[in-house]
Amino acid sequence: MKLPLRWAVTLLLTIFSIYLVFVFNEEGPLRILINLLTFAGIYGLAAIGLNVHFGLTGLLNFGHASFMGVGAYVTLLLIPHAAGREGEITESGLPFLLALLIGVIAAALFGLLLGLPAIRLRGDYLAIVTIAAAEIFRLLVRDLESITGGVYGIINFSEALQKYRPAFLESFVSNYELNPSQVWVGLLSWTSILLVLLLLRRLTNSPWGRALRAVREDEDAVRALGKNAVWLKLQSFMLGAGIAGLAGVFLAFNYGSLQTTTFVPLLTFYVWAIMILGGVGSLTGPIFGSIIFWVIISETDKLASLIFENANGQQLAGVRFVLVGLLIMLLMIFRPSGLLGKKEELLLNVK
């Protein structure tokens, strides 16, 4: 099978990145790798959702973290958990899958809510609205302490998912000193990625996908042919939002606790960087982008702490974001097709 150059390069870079993890970490490299791959899976899933927005439909969404947050909060509040300063315990709840389904739908509905005012207007409006909505979400979550636990967050919810952890995992994990809960979450994230990608592939080759591509090409022509371009974009927006919601749930389970500092704009920017790196419009791009991105981020953390000796933790985190910002800029300017995006498919040259 002939492999296009960009695929070869991408696979090589990915393998090289994973190799680097082993090079830079003498102690417990496997544990670190699994940690990294779990995050990569979760963020990759989120980036796939963002790709539905931007890559497939050309929608500018800069509030992706809030979709992830809605998914997480709704799901968590429906299963047994403890919230707030007093650690108020809610003992009963829905089965995990049902709660998850509701959470994902809630995220999609949140997408509908945001999309309604903004999608019929120009692109930059949606960007502003999504950022604003994410900010409102963050403030609401922080202030509605009685529901969301406020700044004290939500904890003790992992059991609802972990109780489904299969036995074979335990044995595998104990051999390598890994964290079984995390491995389970990682496994589920990557499985979700697979399922979502299959779904998306089915959709892009369907009449709906065809309609969406037409909207991306020329909205006026779409309207002149009797199709409601705005509604099509809204549907895509909801779909991407739902996927993000799913990723948000996994992120919460990966941390084991939910804080107001989790679903913030910085998260959105990470996902954007991953999406662009992987290749806008490429279905599988986010996967590789995510892995490589996480390797870069975690290894530069180490580098940064070596160089900037007298910086505090917050400033070190700043180094990460300096890189993220730089990455986004440079990619958009010099290689907007990222790793796997096709240059011909690029939407970005549309004025």
Add this chain to the structure above:
Amino acid sequence: MIDQLGNGLLLGIIISVASVALSLLYGVTRIVNFAHGEIIALGAIVTLFLSGPIDSRVLFLDRFSPLGMSFVTSAIIAVLLCGAFGALLELFLFRPLRKAEVGNIAVLVVTIGLSIFIRHIYLLFATGRVQNLPLDLERRQTYLFFEMTPRNFKVLIAGLIVMIIIGLFLTFTRMGKAMRAVRDSGELASVSGINSDNIILFTWISSSMLAGLAGIFQAIINDVRYNMGFLILLLIFAGTVLGGIGTSFGAMVGGLLIGIFVQVSVALPFMEGHTEAKNAVALAIMIMILLFRPQGIFGQKERIS
């Protein structure tokens, strides 16, 4: 309530000045510059660095001794520096992008990346601490209905004067008219012999200087933080949307109104105990406007995408 009105005016004047700056830039270049907030912050941070003592844990600047310049001098230098920064951005980033015909969406994402980049450089150099300009504490006095410190009152007056100057400039000077021409008709202007490159450069410089000034105002009234630009950016968008995108007058009025709404909302009953969420009020207003009257108060009816 009256108290909050006074605070609202102060916040409003800052947002106004910054909104006009953003609106001018958008009008002439059609770029929504998300890095605008960082230029605002630059004004404040440079003023801080030049005029006062700084945290010793600034990166690489352990042994930096503050220049301790007079506040006014620092402010002036800061504004000029912001203008220079804007010029650099235009000459080395946005002009090449424009010549390469990179689409607006891509440029927008670049400005977002740029803002992330710059903001965290600030974090590295200015730390995450909240810092204040080295100005003496003052007592509040009464001006008309409002109680505020004399310095804040001067800021208010200065802001109003700046807006009047901008208004006069746009209406009566040749450059101002040229800017409006480019804004209103885009490509046509380059046909009628106006050099859009120069106008764009001028716009970047003046917009950045105004942004820097707004940052200094904000630093005087509140404080200096590495992410102050990002925090206020959303309010600026809200102000611009409220007033009407594409009109400088709209940006001014919108900015003032948003500032007032934000502060006054603190006094509303349901906001008790949730004062930090006052920004959310402004943002919610913005979303409402987009829902029902996207052209804002003074804007022209925008064509759907």
Add this chain to the structure above:
Amino acid sequence: MSNSLIRVHNLRKSFGGVKAVNIDDLAFKSNELTSIIGPNGAGKTTLFDLISGFQDEDEGQVFYKDKNITNIQPYKVARLGMVRTFQLTKVFDRMTVLENLMFAGSEVSNDSLLQSIIRTPKQKEYESLLMEKAIKIMKDLNIEQMSNSYARELSGGQKKLLELGRSLIKNPEVLLLDEPLAGVNPKLAEDLLQKIQNLASQGITILMVEHNIEAVMKISERVVVLAEGALIAEGPPQEVRENQKVIEAYLGTGDE
């Protein structure tokens, strides 16, 4: 005026102080091929925009089959049976010619998200019938050989044909053609013109904006002349050609 299919009344539209459209009354009969001509800037495309819903009128109403369609969104106007093309062709560049056509011909319920996930046999059947229809249209317009090429690879003339094909696959009652012959080579233009005439004889009402006066004179049953947004003449081609006002309007701009 009830035998008019499309009717505009007191239609006004200005852009920045300039009156782009300023028409008191204008009607188009069913089954007629009407050409709309006039010097550049006369408001012809704006008239199309107003009728098809792509622009909002400052004042006035648009009626279709006596139903007021004045503020209806463009996609709804199209669903009523009125399909328009654009001056600068709007083919879907990164989709194949076949996909362009199938998208156009696919009814809204077929495009549904849910249906596309659950592929019912009914949908598969619909799609294959749709493909047959698309192929037939491509053959008819002589672009069948480009079926699997991306639309952006087509020549200017072929793009015009594709746009026409997209409109036709919807079985429209009314076609608003905005400069269908612009930028098309003479041989192709002749073919296109013949096709348009055939469509008219098949019962489709056609409104055509054109600068090619020869073509206009050849196939139009009625000609409407606009200048500076206002209606200055209308009637059978020969009559309009000899109309003094029309000649004056074109003087100085020259006809093509």
